[in-house]
Amino acid sequence: MTKTKKQRILQVSIALLIFTLIIAGCSGGGTNGGSTNKPNGTNESNKGNNDPQVSDDPVTEDVSYPDxxxxxxxxxxxxxxxxxxxxxxxxxxxxxxxxxxxxxxxxxxxxxxxxxxxxxxxxxxxxxxxxxxxxxxxxxxxxxxxxxxxxxxxxxxxxxxxxxxxxxxxxxxxxxxxxxxxxxxxxxxxxxxxPSLQSVNGPVMRKDWLDYLNLSEPKTIAEWETVLTAFRDGDPNQNGEKDEIPYLFHIPDLDINHLFIGAYGITSGFYNDGGTIKYGPTQPEFKEFLTLMAKWYKEKLIDQDFATTDGKLRDAKVTGNQLGSLSAYPGSGIGRYTELAKETTPNFAMVGTVYPALEKGGYAMGQFSFxxxxxxxxxxxxxxxxxxxxxxxxxxxxxxxxxxxxxxxxxxxxxxxxxxxxxxxxxxxxxxxxxxxxxxxxxxxxxxxxxxxxDYRYQEQYFQLEEQRNASARWQTANHEKLMPPVTLTIDESSKVSSIMNDVKTYRDEMMTRFIMNAEPIENFDKFVSTIESMGVQEAIAAQQAAYDRFQQRK
Structure with missing residues (x-):
């Protein structure tokens, strides 16, 4: 047999073999009595195990779970x-x-x-x-x-x-x-x-104190002042002593929920004012906020020991029937305090109030998580x-x-x-x-x-008290449009902002406490702003602005 004839026979044999394999592949590779490997992982016997699944278009092997x-x-x-x-x-x-x-x-x-x-x-x-x-x-x-x-x-x-x-x-x-x-x-x-999972912190008041004094829940800062004054003077804990603490101010709470300061349209940190990033403590409105807090402190509407009150002391003041209002969560605040206080104060009740505005229907910023x-x-x-x-x-x-x-x-x-x-x-x-x-x-x-x-349905059941569920609903009504989204800083920006803001925040906290406690006259506010400016806050604002602009361009 010649070489050419041998080559032709070999080519024919290969062609027949390929054709046979194609036919076998189209038939599923098995008989009616055998098992088949279905495409796209549809073989029910493979569900939940670690065997590779077969997929098509493109023909790739799906991955299994890791061992x-x-x-x-x-x-x-x-x-x-x-x-x-x-x-x-x-x-x-x-x-x-x-x-x-x-x-x-x-x-x-x-x-x-x-x-x-x-x-x-x-x-x-x-x-x-x-x-x-x-x-x-x-x-x-x-x-x-x-x-x-x-x-x-x-x-x-x-x-x-x-x-x-x-x-x-x-x-x-x-x-x-x-x-x-x-x-x-x-x-x-x-x-x-x-939304109920995104607004979970806000102002909380003693509902039984409001009822005893025949007061409505406050909705403006002026109404808050009226209520706090009544808490101070009206003996709502009914012990015959003037020992009530109307409101516990706490700087970390301020950074979370913007209570009171948000009514002025600013926050205690960076915020977005119509696309322009600003730093709240250097704004004129911050002076107005500090003036209000200093007035309340002087009039004993704010806890006189707010700067040294930690979590344990706060708990003791609430459960000891002394504290009238604070910032809190529905679970660890309203729910926990209601349970802890029921033995000593049977009529103990708390209510989450709306975030107050400067005037009825005005701007009120609150806590919000993206x-x-x-x-x-x-x-x-x-x-x-x-x-x-x-x-x-x-x-x-x-x-x-x-x-x-x-x-x-x-x-x-x-x-x-x-x-x-x-x-x-x-x-x-x-x-x-x-x-x-x-x-x-x-x-x-x-x-x-x-x-x-x-899943919000977990929280619906976790909040067993109606007061907890109502608080969450009320806090959701606050305005969140000025809050900063979770922007991403570059390496250089992050390093610069951290270096600057660590010092700025330390100084801000120290001076905020001094202003509120009237240890620093409010007339020195401009000097306070100048000091923050000299610490490089404009560079930090510029970095936040650049990050915000990039965030807006994301797709």
């Missing part, structure tokens, strides 16, 4: 009260059953979270995933990506996180918040997806299987994962009533006597944060 993940995260106080690590939370135990992934949690010592995070990032010895509030990351998150500490997630989300992808595609405002100025999505985010403020889980550059880790994290955004990490285990911590997940007595009346917050922490993480969409 193990090392996970760094601060240990929340409510979890720490009953457990050593998050692996004991029942939602995470169930997640391991579903995915087959075991988690080695790494918790920094309480109180040392920030220092331990910075040391870990600097060393380069990283776990697979880090859960943190990345707004406080040194140098900014874009630099951490460039320095191979964490990875960009954009493309991985498109390919391996269908639930998170849908959330971001359906909510472009969320996507804008989780994307950096350089276009990087760097974290699997914690999202507050309801849906995303930097909290979430990043995947590190040293993680071996980032696509598998992302798939594992993405489960929390599925319907099943959402219920699991917001409400726990069906039949144990909640039951479905129609389409509403209702907590059982395991949470609301814990048989071990645990407070609701600690009972929740044994089952799920929605009580603090994590890579999830927080």
């Amino acid at each position: 193990k993940v090392t996970y760094w995260v601060a240990l929340g106080a409510n979890a720490a009260a009953t457990m050593k690590d998050y692996g004991e939370i029942k939602a995470y135990k169930k997640l391991e059953e579903v995915t087959g992934t075991t988690v080695e949690f790494q918790h920094p010592p309480t109180g040392q979270e920030r220092d331990q995070f910075n040391l870990m990032i600097a060393s380069g010895k990283l776990p697979d995933a880090i859960e943190y509030n990345w707004s406080g990351a040194p140098k900014g998150v874009d630099s951490l990506i460039k320095e191979n500490r964490i990875i960009r997630l954009n493309e991985l989300i498109e390919e391996h996180a269908p639930n998170l992808k849908k959330l971001l595609d359906d909510n472009p405002e969320f996507k804008k918040l989780v994307t950096t100025d350089e276009g990087n999505i760097y974290t699997v985010p914690f999202i507050r997806n309801h 849906p995303f403020t930097g909290e979430g889980t990043a995947i590190t550059a040293t993680a071996k299987d980032p696509e598998k880790i992302l798939k594992w994290l993405d489960y929390k955004y599925s319907d099943e994962g959402h219920l699991l990490f917001n409400f726990g285990i069906e039949g144990e911590s909640y039951v479905m009533e129609g389409d509403y997940p209702k907590f059982t007595d395991t949470i609301l009346n814990n048989p071990e006597g645990l407070p609701i917050t600690q009972a929740m922490a044994k089952y799920f993480i929605s009580g603090w944060s994590g890579p999830i969409v927080q």
Whole structure:
């Protein structure tokens, strides 16, 4: 046989072999009695295991869940009260059953979270995933990506996180918040997806004192002054002594919720005035605010020991039937104080009031958290299987994962009533006597944060008192248009702003206290402003302006 004839026979044989393989592939590679591998992971027997799924268009092999993940995260106080690590939370135990992934949690010592995070990032010895509030990351998150500490997630989300992808595609405002100025999505985010979850702090008053004095809840600063004066003079605690403290002023609260100062259209820090970034303490309105607080202090409408009153003293003043008003949260404030005081003061009642304006219907700024403020889980550059880790994290955004990490285990911590997940007595009346917050922490993480969409229905049930729910609703009516969004500073900006504002804030706090306590005459306000200007605050304002402008250009 000639060489040419042999070549023709060989070519025909190869062609027949290829044709046979194509026919076999089209038939599914099996008989009616055999198993088949369905495209797009539709083989029901593969659901929830670690076997690769088959997908098509393009023909690529889907990733499985990881066998193990090392996970760094601060240990929340409510979890720490009953457990050593998050692996004991029942939602995470169930997640391991579903995915087959075991988690080695790494918790920094309480109180040392920030220092331990910075040391870990600097060393380069990283776990697979880090859960943190990345707004406080040194140098900014874009630099951490460039320095191979964490990875960009954009493309991985498109390919391996269908639930998170849908959330971001359906909510472009969320996507804008989780994307950096350089276009990087760097974290699997914690999202507050309801107004009631975004306004959770505000002015609180003793409702029983108002009722005793036949007073209405104040809505303006003038009405507040009337109420505080009555608290001072009217013996609302009915002990025959003039020992009432009308209002507890607290600088950290001011920075959170802008109470009273917000009525003047400014904050105690940076704010957005129609696209122009300003620093509140250098504005003329800040002098008006200080003048009001100094007047109230002189008239003993403000706690005379406000500068030295810590959390324990505040608690004692509230539960000791002395304090008439303060800034507080619905849970740790209204709910906790009502429970603590009921034995000694049976008629004890608190009410959350609206944020006061200068005049009825006027401007009143209040506390507000944007849906995303930097909290979430990043995947590190040293993680071996980032696509598998992302798939594992993405489960929390599925319907099943959402219920699991917001409400726990069906039949144990909640039951479905129609389409509403209702907590059982395991949470609301814990048989071990645990407070609701600690009972929740044994089952799920929605009580603090994590890579999830927080469900407002958890909070509806956590706020068991009508007064708590009403407070949240009233605080939501405040104006938030001037509040700064979570902007991202560059490395140079971050370094400059930190250096300047650490000194400015220290000076601001010291002088604010002195002005309010009348140790510094208000006539020296211009000197106060000049000193802040000399400390370089305009450079910090310029950096914040540049960051805000970049934020506005995000897509």
